Amino acid sequence: MIQLQALAERVRGSLFWVPMLFVAVASALAWLVLRLDVAFVDDLGRTPLLVSTTVDSARSLLSTIAGATITVAGIVFSVTVVSVQLASSQYSPRVLRNFLRDRFQQRVIGVVVATFTYCMFVLASIRLPEPDATVEAAPSLAVTVAIVLAVVSILAIVGFIDHSARSMQAGEIIERVTAETRSRIRSLYLPRDERRSPEPVSPSPPPLDAPKRVLRAWRSGWVQQISTDALLRVAPPGSYLRLDTRVGAYVIEDTPILTVWGHGELDDEPLHQGFVFGRSRTMQQDVAFGIRQLVDIGLRALSTGVNDPTTAHEVIEHLGSLLAELFQHDLPPRIHTDEEGRVLAIPDRPEHADHVDHALDQLRVAAAGQPAVLVDLLATIRSLDELLADLGLDHHRPQLRAHIRLIVEAVEFGSLAPADRHRVLAAVPSLRDGEGER
Amino acid sequence: MIRIRAIGDRFRGSLFYVPSLFVVLAAALAWGVIRFESGAVSGGGSTRLLLSVTVESARSILGTIAGATITVAGIVFSVTVVSVQLASTQFTPRVLRGFLRDRFQQNIIGIIVGTFTYCTLVLATIRVTGTGDRDEAAAPSLAVTIAIVLAVASILGIVAFIDHSARSMQVGHIIRRVTAETRERIAVLYGDADDDEHPDGIPPEPAGEPAVIRAWEDGWIQQLSERVLCGATSPGSYLRVDSGVGAFVVEDTPLVTVWGDDVPDLRRVQEAFVIGAERTMQQDVMFGIRQLVDIGLRALSTGVNDPTTAYEVIVHLGSILSDVLRRDLPPRVRTDVEGRTLVLSGRHDHGAHVERAFGQLRIAGAGQPAVLIRLLRTLYLLDEVMCEAGHQDRRAAIRRQAELVIATAEQAGYIDADLEDIHREARILGFLASEPSARGAGHGD
Numbered sequence: 001m002i003q004l005q006a007l008a009e010r011v012r013g014s015l016f017w018v019p020m021l022f023v024a025v026a027s028a029l030a031w032l033v034l035r036l037d038v039a040f041v042d043d044l045g046r047t048p049l050l051v052s053t054t055v056d057s058a059r060s061l062l063s064t065i066a067g068a069t070i071t072v073a074g075i076v077f078s079v080t081v082v083s084v085q086l087a088s089s090q091y092s093p094r095v096l097r098n099f100l101r102d103r104f105q106q107r108v109i110g111v112v113v114a115t116f117t118y119c120m121f122v123l124a125s126i127r128l129p130e131p132d133a134t135v136e137a138a139p140s141l142a143v144t145v146a147i148v149l150a151v152v153s154i155l156a157i158v159g160f161i162d163h164s165a166r167s168m169q170a171g172e173i174i175e176r177v178t179a180e181t182r183s184r185i186r187s188l189y190l191p192r193d194e195r196r197s198p199e200p201v202s203p204s205p206p207p208l209d210a211p212k213r214v215l216r217a218w219r220s221g222w223v224q225q226i227s228t229d230a231l232l233r234v235a236p237p238g239s240y241l242r243l244d245t246r247v248g249a250y251v252i253e254d255t256p257i258l259t260v261w262g263h264g265e266l267d268d269e270p271l272h273q274g275f276v277f278g279r280s281r282t283m284q285q286d287v288a289f290g291i292r293q294l295v296d297i298g299l300r301a302l303s304t305g306v307n308d309p310t311t312a313h314e315v316i317e318h319l320g321s322l323l324a325e326l327f328q329h330d331l332p333p334r335i336h337t338d339e340e341g342r343v344l345a346i347p348d349r350p351e352h353a354d355h356v357d358h359a360l361d362q363l364r365v366a367a368a369g370q371p372a373v374l375v376d377l378l379a380t381i382r383s384l385d386e387l388l389a390d391l392g393l394d395h396h397r398p399q400l401r402a403h404i405r406l407i408v409e410a411v412e413f414g415s416l417a418p419a420d421r422h423r424v425l426a427a428v429p430s431l432r433d434g435e436g437e438r
Numbered sequence: 439m440i441r442i443r444a445i446g447d448r449f450r451g452s453l454f455y456v457p458s459l460f461v462v463l464a465a466a467l468a469w470g471v472i473r474f475e476s477g478a479v480s481g482g483g484s485t486r487l488l489l490s491v492t493v494e495s496a497r498s499i500l501g502t503i504a505g506a507t508i509t510v511a512g513i514v515f516s517v518t519v520v521s522v523q524l525a526s527t528q529f530t531p532r533v534l535r536g537f538l539r540d541r542f543q544q545n546i547i548g549i550i551v552g553t554f555t556y557c558t559l560v561l562a563t564i565r566v567t568g569t570g571d572r573d574e575a576a577a578p579s580l581a582v583t584i585a586i587v588l589a590v591a592s593i594l595g596i597v598a599f600i601d602h603s604a605r606s607m608q609v610g611h612i613i614r615r616v617t618a619e620t621r622e623r624i625a626v627l628y629g630d631a632d633d634d635e636h637p638d639g640i641p642p643e644p645a646g647e648p649a650v651i652r653a654w655e656d657g658w659i660q661q662l663s664e665r666v667l668c669g670a671t672s673p674g675s676y677l678r679v680d681s682g683v684g685a686f687v688v689e690d691t692p693l694v695t696v697w698g699d700d701v702p703d704l705r706r707v708q709e710a711f712v713i714g715a716e717r718t719m720q721q722d723v724m725f726g727i728r729q730l731v732d733i734g735l736r737a738l739s740t741g742v743n744d745p746t747t748a749y750e751v752i753v754h755l756g757s758i759l760s761d762v763l764r765r766d767l768p769p770r771v772r773t774d775v776e777g778r779t780l781v782l783s784g785r786h787d788h789g790a791h792v793e794r795a796f797g798q799l800r801i802a803g804a805g806q807p808a809v810l811i812r813l814l815r816t817l818y819l820l821d822e823v824m825c826e827a828g829h830q831d832r833r834a835a836i837r838r839q840a841e842l843v844i845a846t847a848e849q850a851g852y853i854d855a856d857l858e859d860i861h862r863e864a865r866i867l868g869f870l871a872s873e874p875s876a877r878g879a880g881h882g883d
Contacts, residue, residue: 015601016594023590059495063502067509074510074596078517081604085524093528093609093747113593116506120586123499124579127492220757250753252760254826255819280610296746305741362808365856366743409853 003273005225005284018103022110023117029145030121037139058126058143065150066119069157073112076157080164087168090306092296095173108160115149122146170311174297178318181290182325184283189329192391206240206261206345215258215268217251221277225285228336228344230274236264237340246348248286251277287326288350291359294319302366302373312367313376319359320380324387326355327396353399360403368410371420375427377407382429404428443720444661444712456541460548461555468559468581475578491582496564499582503589504557511550514596518603525607528742530732540606546599553588560585609747613733617754620726621761623719628765640771640781644676644697651694651702653687657713661721664772664780670706672699673776682784684722687713723762724786727795730755738802738809748803749812755795756816760823762791763832789835792820796839804846807856811863813843818867840869 053061088095122142166172206212223245235241239262245251257275260266281289298315301308331352336344360377367373385400411424491499560581605611662683671677675698681687693711696702717725734751737744767787772780786794796813803809817840824833847860864870 015598019594019597055494059498063498067502067506070506070593071509071513075513075517077597077600078514081600082517082521082524084604085521085528085607088608089524089528092744109597113590113597116593117586117590120499120503120589123495123502124491124582124586126495220760250750250756252753252757252816252819252823254760254764254823256822279614292746296744299743299745303740303743305739305743362745362806365806406853406855409855413853 003276015106018106019110019113022107022114026114026118027121030118030142033142033145034122034125034139037141053140053143055126058139059123061143062119062123062126062146065146066116066123069112069115069150069153072154072157073109076161077109080161083164083168090300091170091173092293092300094296095177095293104163105160108156111149111156112153115146115153118149119146170297170301171314174294174311174314174318177290177293177297178322180283181287181294181322184285184287184290185322185325185329188285188287189326189331192328192330194392206242206259208261210240210261210263212259212261213266214256215260215271216254217245217257217277218253218268218272219277220251220253221279222281223247223249223251223257223275224278224282225276227274228346231258231271232336232338232342232344234266234270234273235260235342235344236262236266237342238262239264239266239342241342241344243344243346243348246346246350248281248288288355288358291319291322291355294322295359295362298363299366302363302370309370309373312363312370312373316363316373316376316380319363320384323356323359323384326352327384327388327391327393352396356396356399356403364403364407364410368414369416371411371416371424374407374411374424378404378424378427378429385429453544456544457548457551460545460552464552464556465559467584468556468563471581471584472560472563472578475580491579493564496578496582497561500557500561500564500585503585504554504561507550507553507557507589507592510593510596511547514600515547518599521603521607528736529609529612530729530736532729532732542602543599546595549588549595550592553585553592556588557585609733609737610750613730613747613750613754616726616729616733617758619719620723620730620758623721623723623726624758624761624765627721627723628762628767640783641676641779643678646697648695648697649701650692651696651704651707652690653693653713654689654708655713656687656689657715658686658717659683659711660714660718661712663710664782667694667707667710668772668774668778668780670704670710671696671702671778673778674698675702676779676781678781678783680783682782682786684717684724685784724791724794727755727758727791730758731795731798734799735802738799738806740805745803745806745809748799748806748809752796752799752809752812752816755799756820759792759795760820763788763820763824763829763836764827788832789838792835792839796843800839800843800846804850807847807852807860810843810847810860814840814860814863814867814869817843818869821868837869840864840867844869 122139126139167176224247226243226245226247231241231243239260241261242259243257244259245257251257258271260271281292283289294315298312298319300306301311301315331349334346334349336346360381364374364377367377381400381403385397388394388397388400408425408428411421416424560578564578606615659681660683662679667677667679668675675696677697678695679693680695681693687693694702694707717728719725730751734748734755736742737747737751768785770782770785772782774780796817800810800813803813817836821833821836821840824830824836844860844864847857852860861870
C-alpha cells in the first residue's frame, strides 16, 4: 500500500505527463479547426467575422508564432534556473526542490509546446484552394485560433515569471513550508483529547526468552515512510517488534532497523514491505523535516555571510505557530497492538519535547550574537507558555523554562555589550504562576 | 592496458562524440525518408494518410523548426553555464566538473543538433516538381511530419535538460552522485584480502645503492598499474613507491626507488603511471571522500551556516566508510612469482579513511553541537556494523575518532547545557564510560 503511494507520487511528478497531454490536445484541435474551416468556406465562401488572411500572411504569422513562443519559453525557463540557484544559496538548498515539477509550471510548458504543435500542423495544411485561384482564402478560423493561443502562451509565460518570482521570496517559502507541515501534523497526529489515557512512560520490555532476530537495512537511504500496519500484519501472532530507526533518519546498509522477538517463521521480504527508503527526505510522514527546513532558513539568515535577522524573525514566528499546532495534537501511540497479540514498540518516536528542541536549539546557538533575535525567541517561548497554561498542559512547561534558561545562560556567557545584555534579560518573560524566576 | 582505459575515458567523455553520432543518424534518416517518399509519390500520387503539405508550407515549417531549436538550445546551454558556476561557488568547485559531459546532457544536445541537421537537409532537397502551380506542388509530407515530431521531441528534450540541470545542481543530488560513484569504486578496487599479503608488515629494504626514478612531469597521479611497474624491473628486484594514487608529484622529485640487478626500463615505468592535470576517481577512493568533505566544510563555514547539508554529508560519508571498513584494503606489499617485491607506502589504512572523512568536519563543526552529535551517531552506527562483522581492530579507529569528537566538544567553549548534551549522547552510544550502552538511538531529527 505505501509502496503504491510512493509509485503514484513518482508518476504524478513525471515531467512529461502534462505536456504530452497538451500536445495531443493541440493536434486534435488543429485537425478539428481545419475541418471546421473547410466546412465554413464551403458554405459561405468567406468567414467574415474572423480575421481574413491570405495564404502568405497566414504562413508567416504561424511560423512567427511557433518560433517566438518556443524561443521566449526557452529563455524564461533557463533564466529561472539561475534565479532558483541564487535563491537556494540564499535560503537553503532544500526548499526549492520542485522547480519545473509543480502542476502550474507543467501546464505552462504544456501550453507553449501545444501552441507550437498546433501552428506546425496548421502550417502544414495551408494551401491555395484551387490550382489557379488568386483569391485569398486561408483558413481564417485556424489562424484566429493560433493568434489566441499565442496570446495565451505569452500570458502563461508572464504568469510563470510571476509565479517563480513569488515562490522564491523568503516569506512565500516560509509560508509554504509551514502550511505543508501544518497539514502533515493534522493528518498524522490525533487532535488533543484529554480523556485519552496517558501513555506508559517506557514501553513494556520485550519478552527476552523468545527467540530474537534482527532485521538489517538492505540498502542505505533515508527512511521516508514506515507502515506500522504492514509490519504488524506479517509478524507471527504474539510476537513483539521493536523499531530501531524512524522516519526521517538515514540508515546505513547493514545497520539494524527492526528487532523481532517471537516464535514462528518470518522472512525478511515481507518485512521490507513495511519500509520505504529513498534518496532524499520527504514530508509524507515526517513533521520534523518541516521544522528542519524552517530552521535551515533561519540559520542561513543568521550566518555572518547573510546577516538577515528579519528573515530569522519570520522563521521564529512560524516555528512558534507550528509548535502551537503540535501541542494541540496528541502524538501517535508509542505502542501498537492488534487482536492477535502482536506488539510494535516505537521507542524513537519523537516527543513534543524533541520537536521543541529541534525548533529552538540551533537557532539559539546561531543567534547568540544578535540580541534582537534572542528577544524574538523569548517572545515566542512566552506565547507558547501561555498557550500551554490555557490548555492545561503543565507538564510541558518546565521544558520551555529550560529553554529560557539556556538563552539567559548564552547571553551571560557571550560577549554582548552590557546594554544589550540587559535588553535581552529584560525580555525574559515572567511566566505565569511565578515559577519562571530564576 | 591502463593507457587504453585512459584513452577510452577521454573518448567517451569527449563533448562531440554523441552529438556527431546523432548528426550522422539524422542525415541518414533525411536521406532515407526522401528516397522512400520520392518512390512512393511516383508510384501512387501522394501519401494521403499523412499531412499533405505544399512546398511553400514545407519550407516555412522546416525553416521555423531549424531556427527555433538552435536558438533555444543556444540560450539554454549558455544560461546553464551560469547556474553551474553559481552552484559551484555554493558547494565546491570540484564536483560539477563534468556537467555538460554526462550522457543525458549529451543525448539532448545530440537530439537538437540532429533535428537541425535533418531540417536543413530536407529543406535543401525540396523543390517544385512537375509543371503544376508552384504553390500546389506536393512536398515530401512524410519528411515534414517527421520534422514536426522531431521538433516536439527537441522541445521536450530541452525541458528535460532544464529540469535535469536544475536537479543535478541540488546539493542533495550532488552528494548522492559522489557517494554512489565512490561506493562503486570501492566495490571495484577494494576486494577481499590477497593471499600474498605480507603478514609481518613491510619487509626491510635490501642493502646496496638503489636506482631512483624521478617524476618526469608535474601532476596528480591518476592511476598506477602495479603489474606494468613490476614488469619494468628485473626479477628479484625490490621497488618502493612513495606517492600513491591521488598524490601530486612535482617534477624531478623521487617517484620510484628500485633495488635490483639491472637499471629499470624508464619507458615502461612511465607507462605504469597515468599522471594528469586533475584528480580523477578511477583508482582514487579518497578523492570521493575529499569531495564530500569539501561540500560539508563549505556548508559549515560561518558565511553559509547550513548544518543540515553538513549532516547529509556526514551520513553519506558513514555509508561510504561502512563499505570501506567491511572490506580488506589492497595490501601495501605485493610480491610476484618472479620474486619482485613492491612496497606502496602511500596506501591508506582503515584508520586513515576514517580520519580523512571526519577529521576536518569535526574541527569545522566544533561551533555547532548538533553537528558533533551527528558525527557521534554516525560513528556509533559504524561501530555497530564492525562489531557485527567481528572486526575488533577496525573498531579502534572508530572509537579513536569518537574520542576526538568528544575532546573537540570539551575544548569548544560551549555553555554547560550543550556540553552535557554531547556527554549524554556519548554515554548512550557507549563512547564514554558509565552507564552501559542501551540500544542504538535513532539517527535523525
